[in-house]
Amino acid sequence: MNKTKFSLEQLTVAYQLLRWTVLVTPVAVVVGSLVALFLWLLEVVTQLRWQHEWLLFGLPLAGILIYWLYRLGGKQADRGNNLVMEEIHQPGGGVPARMAPLVLLTTIITHLFGGSAGREGTAVQIGGSMAGLIGKKMGLSPEDIRILLMTGIAAGFGAVFGTPLTGAVFALEVLAIGVMRYDALIPCLIASVFADIVCSAWGIHHTHYSITYISQSFIKEIPFIHLDLWLLGKVIVCGVAFGLSSFLFATLMHNIKHNANAYIKIPWLIPVAGGVVIIILSYIAGTTDYLGLGVSSKSSDGISILAAFDANSSVNDWSWLWKLVFTAITLGMGFKGGEVTPLFFIGATLGHTLALWLGAPVDLFAGLGFIAVFAGATNTPIACTLMGVELFGTNHVLYFAVACFTAYYFSGHAGIYSAQRLEVRKLR
Amino acid sequence: MNKTKFSLEQLTVAYQLLRWTVLVTPVAVVVGSLVALFLWLLEVVTQLRWQHEWLLFGLPLAGILIYWLYRLGGKQADRGNNLVMEEIHQPGGGVPARMAPLVLLTTIITHLFGGSAGREGTAVQIGGSMAGLIGKKMGLSPEDIRILLMTGIAAGFGAVFGTPLTGAVFALEVLAIGVMRYDALIPCLIASVFADIVCSAWGIHHTHYSITYISQSFIKEIPFIHLDLWLLGKVIVCGVAFGLSSFLFATLMHNIKHNANAYIKIPWLIPVAGGVVIIILSYIAGTTDYLGLGVSSKSSDGISILAAFDANSSVNDWSWLWKLVFTAITLGMGFKGGEVTPLFFIGATLGHTLALWLGAPVDLFAGLGFIAVFAGATNTPIACTLMGVELFGTNHVLYFAVACFTAYYFSGHAGIYSAQRLEVRKLR
Known part of the structure; x- marks a missing residue:
């Protein structure tokens, strides 16, 4: 009896791990590559802005362009990270695939013209929308797509900062205040480690910070x-x-x-x-x-x-x-x-x-x-x-x-x- | 409106933190000291057993002694760690104070006569039973005693291994599989840091392990x-x-x-x-x-x-x-x-x-x-x-x-x- 239970449970886990490794690999490759592209573009536009200070005066016009791009792209995509998180809590209309190019392009525009903003929101949205697209193409169940969306967050976050473990835990922890559920832990970790490797393989280096103080x-x-x-x-x-x-x-x-x-x-x-x-x-x-x-x-x-x-x-x-x-x-x-x-x-x-x-x-x-x-x-x-x-x-x-x-x-x-x-x- | 909410919420947090610092201090001092005593006794009996190999032949008799001590001390205390955890899930009869001396004494007996066992169960039970006692003496509500029991686990674990952060997270994580709740996080961290300091102050040193391999x-x-x-x-x-x-x-x-x-x-x-x-x-x-x-x-x-x-x-x-x-x-x-x-x-x-x-x-x-x-x-x-x-x-x-x-x-x-x-x- 105990033996049967052992072999069944452990074999199921092994199968599930292999299955998720296969499922998250395309997510990690796509998200890691897009994040690498994003980080490279970010470096380019930051250098451009440093060389051409007048670009700042284009910021109001850039704002109109961003507004117009999102109007064209559909209102839902505008809700960004919150939409990805809501789809994980309560699967609904899905995360639209056009969110990825939209947020990538508009973030680059924001940075080119001197807006003060970051990277993780963009990476998480790229991750969520690509995971949603891949999940739909593979015909996964809503529950599997839910976990795949979480791996998308993990992959995006892990790759954009070069911190895969943080990416995986962040994806679990960010969904709710005061509680963390572990069910997607390993898929998220696989996705963030792979995405980080893919992003590095494109030649992206992350800034190194150092604390030399020793207590x-x-x-x-x-x-x-x-x-x-x-x-x-x-x-x-x-x-x-x-x-x-x-x-x-x-x-x-x-x-x-x-x-x-x-x-x-x-x-x-x-x-x-x-x-x-x-x-x-x-x-x-x-x-x-x-x-x-x-x-x-x-x-x-x-x-x-x-x-x-x-x-x-x-x-x-x-x-x-x-x-x-x-x-x-x-x-x-x-x-x-x-x-x-x-x-x-x-x-x-x-x-x-x-x-x-x-x-x-x-x-x-x-x-x-x-x-x-x-x-x-x-x-x-x-x-x-x-x-x-x-x-x-x-x-x-x-x-x-x-x-x-x-x-x-x-x-x-x-x-x-x-x-x-x-x-x-x-x-x- | 926002301002009122700010001052109320942040002041409540500040008050709660001060209150918990005060509440967990006696737990940390008592548990840290008892754990120090326990670790010192453990060292003494281990040395004794190494010097007198014949002590192993006393193990069956030691077993009867332990059985008899627990019969005398009351059946409930025998359930050990599980009782502490159950009292946190569903407060019932409370964790008996006599659990601490009983488990300390019987663990020392086990080790003196060559049983193969560890330390954390004993430390956690010392922590749980002392926290329960202190909570009752202070007339706390059942909900506060519940959190105090968790700080007892954190204090015991943090002090016995010299790893306060692990102690605090362990106390939250061990209660359930697949989910971690954060509500007792800071009280647990305060308790384990204090208990570790108290235990060190008694002159206890923890074994140092070292990994020299660098990837x-x-x-x-x-x-x-x-x-x-x-x-x-x-x-x-x-x-x-x-x-x-x-x-x-x-x-x-x-x-x-x-x-x-x-x-x-x-x-x-x-x-x-x-x-x-x-x-x-x-x-x-x-x-x-x-x-x-x-x-x-x-x-x-x-x-x-x-x-x-x-x-x-x-x-x-x-x-x-x-x-x-x-x-x-x-x-x-x-x-x-x-x-x-x-x-x-x-x-x-x-x-x-x-x-x-x-x-x-x-x-x-x-x-x-x-x-x-x-x-x-x-x-x-x-x-x-x-x-x-x-x-x-x-x-x-x-x-x-x-x-x-x-x-x-x-x-x-x-x-x-x-x-x-x-x-x-x-x-x-």
């Missing part, structure tokens, strides 16, 4: 306590600040979107107004460093994510707030792209500033902000802790977790994805 | 692929083997327990018979290395968890199976202690053997087996991936995850904890 207690063996408690206290304080800035970002973006729709009656005027505001703001800020992706800057002494890891860079006390406002306006007023890379920027620069105030290691706290503001805004503390490990190495995993979990609690119950379900309240 | 692709920048695909394939193959050995262990232990109760009608004769079988088996095996904890061995060239990380040690092809049988008999026939350290032993020695067969790095695969067999048997793949990071550091987090998730899938739906709820099937 005291790792060097000298302190007899009592193998944790730097003072440092831990600072991490908690910063975790609260990271969570509040996630909350501020999500609230500001929702309010801008809501008010823009309420007060500007002609829809194509919304991105035009957004573009004009961005142009004005970049003059007030006196720099173009808050435009675009922000991973690196045009000038070697500019403000960027990489600069945030350097204690002597030109990152200032308000860099995080500038980026927050630029991004909330860009994405709240009709431009396209992800939220996550700007969240990295906001977190890394805020961590940089707080570290200088508190007398803490700047590179470690920039890394903590990088992952924790993202954890707070997307309600994915475990994926973000793992991202810290994948991007920055393992010595500081406890600090990564404390920062991400604290930010998760202090970011409120809203987050940037309206389709995320609140299943278990954060604290009772 | 090729991390050394030379291979242009295409930043993952060693060939190595990844070996990790998956071993993950299947790790999962099957988890399944074998859980099934064998359940069957031994079931059959012993069915065929041996006088209850105190069960541990006597178990003790006799262990004595006979240690003569057949020709070594005492499979007795006790097994972290290190009496002789410098013996078989142990530490030896499994060394390619030239005396670990042989069947070391994993020996330890599996020794432990299933010890714990299936009435002796006390945890399952996890023996699972580490089984996994590390199996990983060692498979690495030699497959031509893979022995230290890395010993580490993978260490965490993955445990992941399979307890259905906690994410906690175990994090444990890999906390114990072994290095750059292998993706391999940790692949091994743990694969083992999780291939271990079936049983696991070693009968009170674990199956909420979401592993694959559909």
Whole structure:
């Protein structure tokens, strides 16, 4: 009896794993390749924008173009990440295949003309729409398509940041607040590992961040306590600040979107107004460093994510707030792209500033902000802790977790994805 | 409106965090201290047993003593970890406070006389029963006691292995198969970090394991692929083997327990018979290395968890199976202690053997087996991936995850904890 049960159950698992490996391979190849194309284009248009500063003045017109492309492409696709997540919660009309080219093209346009936006939203939408298309072509059941959509998110996320484990856990964790289900874990992991390999095989390299700080207690063996408690206290304080800035970002973006729709009656005027505001703001800020992706800057002494890891860079006390406002306006007023890379920027620069105030290691706290503001805004503390490990190495995993979990609690119950379900309240 | 919601929600969170910090502090101090006492006693009795080999012949009598102690202490306490988990799922009569001294004393007796057992079960039961006691003394509501019990598990686990993050995630993940809820995340993390600090402050040191292998692709920048695909394939193959050995262990232990109760009608004769079988088996095996904890061995060239990380040690092809049988008999026939350290032993020695067969790095695969067999048997793949990071550091987090998730899938739906709820099937 036990033996029968064994052979049946384990054979089923083996069969299912092989089946899913076969099913997710085309998803991984297509999504990994499209993400590679996307990242390459992003690099090209960023260089173009750096060489031709006047492109910024085209931002209002670019907004009209994006509005028009989505009008042409169909209203559903405009709902982006939320549509992918809703289709996983409750399969309905499916994720349209045209979402992938639409979001890719409009994100590239946004970046070419200087909108402040990210990459993950685009990669996730490419992943979701391609997975949906492949699932339909293969004639899968709705339940299988549901899992395939999750592998699409994992593949897109894993490939775009070069962090496959984070991609897989993110796909499971992002769907709901307060709970994570494991049923699609292995298909998601296979998809994100494959997609990352495919993306790398196209010659895409990911930015390398480095935290050289090593906690005291790792060097000298302190007899009592193998944790730097003072440092831990600072991490908690910063975790609260990271969570509040996630909350501020999500609230500001929702309010801008809501008010823009309420007060500007002609829809194509919304991105035009957004573009004009961005142009004005970049003059007030006196720099173009808050435009675009922000991973690196045009000038070697500019403000960027990489600069945030350097204690002597030109990152200032308000860099995080500038980026927050630029991004909330860009994405709240009709431009396209992800939220996550700007969240990295906001977190890394805020961590940089707080570290200088508190007398803490700047590179470690920039890394903590990088992952924790993202954890707070997307309600994915475990994926973000793992991202810290994948991007920055393992010595500081406890600090990564404390920062991400604290930010998760202090970011409120809203987050940037309206389709995320609140299943278990954060604290009772 | 938004402002009111902000201040209310964030202030509530801040208040709740402070409240839980206050509530879990006594739990962490008491549990951390008792775990320190337990680990110190464990070291003392292991040294005693190494010096006096004849103690093994006392094992059958020790079995009667343990049986009698539990009869005296009350039947409920005998249900151990499962009782703690059931009280979290469905608060009932509470976890009796006498569970802590009972399990501590009987585990020490088991180890003194050479039973093959672990530590985590004991630490978790100390944590659960002390948290229950403290919750009752403080007059908390049933819902708060439920969370406090989870912090007890986290504190016990975090302190006993020196891995606070793993302890916190384990406490959330172990309750159910296929789903993880986040509501007690921060209280658990606070408890496990504090308990680990308290335990260290008593002068307890944890064994240091080290993986020196560095994947090729991390050394030379291979242009295409930043993952060693060939190595990844070996990790998956071993993950299947790790999962099957988890399944074998859980099934064998359940069957031994079931059959012993069915065929041996006088209850105190069960541990006597178990003790006799262990004595006979240690003569057949020709070594005492499979007795006790097994972290290190009496002789410098013996078989142990530490030896499994060394390619030239005396670990042989069947070391994993020996330890599996020794432990299933010890714990299936009435002796006390945890399952996890023996699972580490089984996994590390199996990983060692498979690495030699497959031509893979022995230290890395010993580490993978260490965490993955445990992941399979307890259905906690994410906690175990994090444990890999906390114990072994290095750059292998993706391999940790692949091994743990694969083992999780291939271990079936049983696991070693009968009170674990199956909420979401592993694959559909």
